[in-house]
Amino acid sequence: MWYYKEQIIDCLEKIPISAIGFIYKITKLDDYKFYIGKKQIYTNRRTKITQKEKLETGNNRKKFKIVTKESDWLTYNSSCLELKKEIKELGEGRFIKEILEFCFDKRDLNYKEVRWQFLLEVLEKNTYNGNILNRFFREKET
Secondary structure, X not given: OEXXXXXXXXOHHHOOOOOOEEEEEEEEOOOOOEEEEEEEOEEEEEEEOOHHHHHHHOXXXXXXXXXXXXXXXXXXXXXXXXXXXXXXXXXXXXXXXXXXXXXXXXXXXXXXXXHHHHHOOOOOOOEOOOEEOOOEEOOOOO
C-alpha cells in the first residue's frame, strides 16, 4: 500500500491523470533505514503484429506495435535485493511505502530520483541505496 501526503494510493483513479511514474521512499520502521527509487505506472512493450491485424489495417510492412499496460506499481517493493529480502523475511507491515512526488515524463522521473537521493543524502546515511546513477558510491567501511 502506497501513501502520498497522508492519503492511501491503491488504484489508478487516485493518481494524477498525466503522471507516468513516481519517486518513492520505502522505510523500515524498526531503524528508519530507507530506500529512494522510481517506478513507472505504465509499461510499453513491442509486440509482433499478427497476420489478422495486418489484414485488418491493410499494412503488411509494419511488423511490431507498441502496447501500453499498467505496471506492477501497486505491489512493487523496489529493485534493491537487500530490501526485497528484508520485506519478505519481516513482512510488509514493518515497512512504510511513500510516494514523494509524481512525475509527468521520463526525463523528469530520472532527474527527480537523483535529486531526491542527493537531497536525502542516501550515500551518507543508513540507507539501502549503495550508489547513485552507478557513478557515485557509498564509501567503503575500513
